[in-house]
Amino acid sequence: MSSPATAIPSAARAAGGIRLQGLTKSFRGPGGVVVRAVRSIDVTIEPGETVALLGPNGAGKSTTIDMLLGLTRPDSGHVSLLGREPRAAVEAGLVGAMLQTGGQLIRDLSVRELVTMMATLYPAPLDVGEVLELTGIADIAERRTQKLSGGQTQRVRFAVALVSDPELLVLDEPTVAMDVEGRHGFWTAMRAFAARGKTVVFATHYLEEADAYADRAVLMAHGRVVADGPTTQIKARVGTRTIRATLAESATAAVSPSAGAAGDASAERLAELPGVSAAERHGAAVILRCADSDTAIRALLAAHPAARDIEISSAGLEEAFLELTGGDDDSPLEGPAQR
Amino acid sequence: MNATAYTRYELLRTFRNRRFLVFSLGFPLALYALIAVPNRHEQSFGGTGISMALYYMVGLASFGTMMAMVSSGARIANERNTGWTRQLRITPLTPRAYFRAKVLTAYAMALASIATLFAFGIAIGVSLPAGEWAEMTILLLIGLMPFAALGILLGHLLNVDSMGPATGGIVSLLALVSGTWFPVAAHGFLHILALALPSYWLVQASHVSIGGESWGATGWLVVAGWTVALTALACVAYRRDGQRV
Numbered sequence: 001m002s003s004p005a006t007a008i009p010s011a012a013r014a015a016g017g018i019r020l021q022g023l024t025k026s027f028r029g030p031g032g033v034v035v036r037a038v039r040s041i042d043v044t045i046e047p048g049e050t051v052a053l054l055g056p057n058g059a060g061k062s063t064t065i066d067m068l069l070g071l072t073r074p075d076s077g078h079v080s081l082l083g084r085e086p087r088a089a090v091e092a093g094l095v096g097a098m099l100q101t102g103g104q105l106i107r108d109l110s111v112r113e114l115v116t117m118m119a120t121l122y123p124a125p126l127d128v129g130e131v132l133e134l135t136g137i138a139d140i141a142e143r144r145t146q147k148l149s150g151g152q153t154q155r156v157r158f159a160v161a162l163v164s165d166p167e168l169l170v171l172d173e174p175t176v177a178m179d180v181e182g183r184h185g186f187w188t189a190m191r192a193f194a195a196r197g198k199t200v201v202f203a204t205h206y207l208e209e210a211d212a213y214a215d216r217a218v219l220m221a222h223g224r225v226v227a228d229g230p231t232t233q234i235k236a237r238v239g240t241r242t243i244r245a246t247l248a249e250s251a252t253a254a255v256s257p258s259a260g261a262a263g264d265a266s267a268e269r270l271a272e273l274p275g276v277s278a279a280e281r282h283g284a285a286v287i288l289r290c291a292d293s294d295t296a297i298r299a300l301l302a303a304h305p306a307a308r309d310i311e312i313s314s315a316g317l318e319e320a321f322l323e324l325t326g327g328d329d330d331s332p333l334e335g336p337a338q339r
Numbered sequence: 340m341n342a343t344a345y346t347r348y349e350l351l352r353t354f355r356n357r358r359f360l361v362f363s364l365g366f367p368l369a370l371y372a373l374i375a376v377p378n379r380h381e382q383s384f385g386g387t388g389i390s391m392a393l394y395y396m397v398g399l400a401s402f403g404t405m406m407a408m409v410s411s412g413a414r415i416a417n418e419r420n421t422g423w424t425r426q427l428r429i430t431p432l433t434p435r436a437y438f439r440a441k442v443l444t445a446y447a448m449a450l451a452s453i454a455t456l457f458a459f460g461i462a463i464g465v466s467l468p469a470g471e472w473a474e475m476t477i478l479l480l481i482g483l484m485p486f487a488a489l490g491i492l493l494g495h496l497l498n499v500d501s502m503g504p505a506t507g508g509i510v511s512l513l514a515l516v517s518g519t520w521f522p523v524a525a526h527g528f529l530h531i532l533a534l535a536l537p538s539y540w541l542v543q544a545s546h547v548s549i550g551g552e553s554w555g556a557t558g559w560l561v562v563a564g565w566t567v568a569l570t571a572l573a574c575v576a577y578r579r580d581g582q583r584v
Contacts, residue, residue, distance in 0.1 A: 106421075117344065
């Protein structure tokens with residue numbers, strides 16, 4: 001359907017990307033309870049971005065993806081994919097996707113035949129051999145689809161999503177059922193594809209995946225977007241890095257009961273260092289949670305020049321995530337409207 | 340987009356599934372052999388004027404082809420269940436092309452079933468002019484149109500678990516009241532009921548051998564009516580099925 005030029009203000013800017021406006025979707029769950037799966041979300045994704053849709057099970061990620069792909073009609077709101085209605089973008093062959101449901105492939109075809117069959121549905125597909133190579137399934141190309149392991153099946157589904165050479169690649173929890181090696185290979189292939197200027201949206205609840213492979217994370221909880229920004233920015237918002245270090249023997253001795261209250265390396269004293277928000281001690285080992293790790297490490301080294309085995313790690317999205325969603329006790333069930 | 344290629348792969352898949360092929364083609368053939376071989380000299384079965392070998396050849400062709408058409412629904416139900424249908428919905432393949440591929444594949448199975456039964460029929464002495472063979476085949480293929488729609492309808496209405504009993508039950512019941520196993524009574528309730536069923540007209544295809552119009556206006560109307568009604572229902576079931584399960 002070609003919608004007339006009833007211009008959305010920044011439609012030109014988002015013409016090549018994804019624009020979700022006020023998307024809302026409710027389902028009637030068991031016992032007639034209305035489950036508000038997605039509650040008025042607004043997300044804009046620019047062409048070429050790799051964005052993680054992050055959240056726990058039931059956050060509304062899959063429902064959002066279904067609406068984005070035109071598989072589910074939103075109760076209200078609008079989706080624009082590459083400047084078109086989802087259906088039109090799909091019919092033009094611009095979208096490739098790996099959906100969460102349907103781990104199984106149709107049977108009685110070889111891997112190569114299945115990928116070739118899917119390629120024939122598109123106007124300008126990639127070379128099938130190349131795709132099999134890229135997704136690491138060239139060695140199982142002649143095997144029948146019903147005889148694959150879970151991880152192999154996932155890789156074939158990835159090949160099916162890629163073979164059309166889509167402008168937009170949508171992956172709903174793609175690495176479920178893959179082993180560590182499989183995951184690594186998968187993300188390497190995804191990066192190679194994204195590097196060609198393609199837009200990639202993936203849903204995951206593996207927080208480290210969002211951290212490692214996305215430019216930006218959209219955090220969802222209870223059907224709402226609770227944070228949206230570069231993964232580094234999201235971590236900065238809740239703000240913590242962790243410093244681990246082993247202090248010198250003298251500092252350790254200083255807190256032994258016999259040394260009196262003057263011990264300058266007690267957890268309490270460490271917590272008072274500039275930039276440190278909390279401190280723990282386990283013998284000579286200390287763990288400092290820092291709002292500003294740069295300041296904290298300088299202060300720590302000034303106070304304890306002999307500190308060794310120093311390790312600074314960022315909190316990871318897991319903690320950022322708990323921080324951002326933990327306080328949201330609003331149930332996803334029908335209740336007072338949020339807005 | 341190349342929907343023809345898609346149909347070709349559907350055919351390839353179907354004819355590669357040996358178990359499906361053996362049961363779909365073998366079961367009607369075995370029944371035909373069991374019933375017709377011992378009675379192949381009976382020239383007017385139940386006073387119909389049709390030889391038993393011909394009557395059961397067409398009767399079992401109607402049974403086997405109904406089964407072929409309806410079991411395409413089982414394949415659709417299975418693809419819905421595994422999420423493959425959703426995967427196809429995010430390709431440029433139109434629903435129309437998808438269903439066309441399913442129906443053509445079902446028809447290919449039906450033709451294979453007709454061919455094996457007719458070949459066996461000839462082997463045990465069924466002899467007809469070429470024109471009548473052709474007419475019977477064409478009537479069977481046309482009479483299967485409501486069943487193509489029924490397959491798609493059931494494929495969207497039922498799940499994988501209920502599909503087997505449902506298709507088996509429906510086809511067996513239709514075969515029973517439509518004269519697959521023995522001629523339908525010439526009068527009464529069962530006769531009227533049979534006339535209103537599309538499966539009755541499939542079995543009636545054998546009447547080409549006793550001259551005259553084998554279907555008549557009633558036959559064409561019943562087949563057309565069921566085709567339109569079941570196609571409409573199949574469309575509704577397909578649209579309702581847009582939601583994620």
